[in-house]
Amino acid sequence: MKKPCLYFCIIAVLSIQSVPAIAAPSKEIQYLLDFIGSTKCTFIRNGEAHNANEALTHITKKYMYYKDKIKSSEDFIRYSATGSLISKKSYYVDCPNQEDRQRSADWLLKELSRYRLALAPKS
Numbered sequence: 190m191k192k193p194c195l196y197f198c199i200i201a202v203l204s205i206q207s208v209p210a211i212a213a214p215s216k217e218i219q220y221l222l223d224f225i226g227s228t229k230c231t232f233i234r235n236g237e238a239h240n241a242n243e244a245l246t247h248i249t250k251k252y253m254y255y256k257d258k259i260k261s262s263e264d265f266i267r268y269s270a271t272g273s274l275i276s277k278k279s280y281y282v283d284c285p286n287q288e289d290r291q292r293s294a295d296w297l298l299k300e301l302s303r304y305r306l307a308l309a310p311k312s
Contacts, residue, residue, distance in 0.1 A: 214252075217262040220304050221297055222249065225270070230284040232293065235276050238283075266297045 214222065225245045232244035239247070248270050252259070255268035271294040272279040280293035 214265075215262065217301060217304065218252070218259075218265045221262065221265065221270075221301060222252075224300055225297075228282075228284070230282040230296075233281040233283065233290065235273055235278055262301055263298070266294055266301070270294065270297055 222245065225248060226241055228241045230241070232239040232241070234244070234247065251269040252265060259265050259268055270280060271292075281290045282293050282296050283290050284296075
C-alpha cells in the first residue's frame with residue numbers, strides 16, 4: 190500500500206469516528222412529545238389557537254434547535270414548550286374537561302410527574 194493511500198485511509202477512519210451522533214430523545218422526552226401529539230387540548234401560542242399536531246410540529250422544531258442545551262426532561266419543557274422567545278408570552282393549553290386555561294409548562298410538568306410515578310417501582 191502506498192503511503193498517500195495509507196494516510197487517506199487513516200484520516201477517513203478518524204473523521205468518521207469524530208462525527209457526533211445525533212442522540213435520540215430520552216424516553217421521557219419522547220413520551221412528552223407523544224403526549225403533546227395525541228392530546229385533545231388546544232395550544233395557545235402568541236394568542237392563537239393550535240391543534241395538537243401543530244403544537245407538536247412547533248415544539249419539535251424548538252427541541253431540535255435547543256437540543257444541545259437540553260440535558261433533562263425539565264430542560265426540554267423549559268426550552269421547547271414554555272413560551273415564545275420573541276414575544277415573551279407563555280404558551281397555554283385549553284383542555285376539554287378543565288375550566289381554566291393552564292400554562293403549558295405546568296401541564297407538561299404535571300404529566301411528567303405522572304409518567305415518572307407510573308414507572309416507579311412499587312413497594
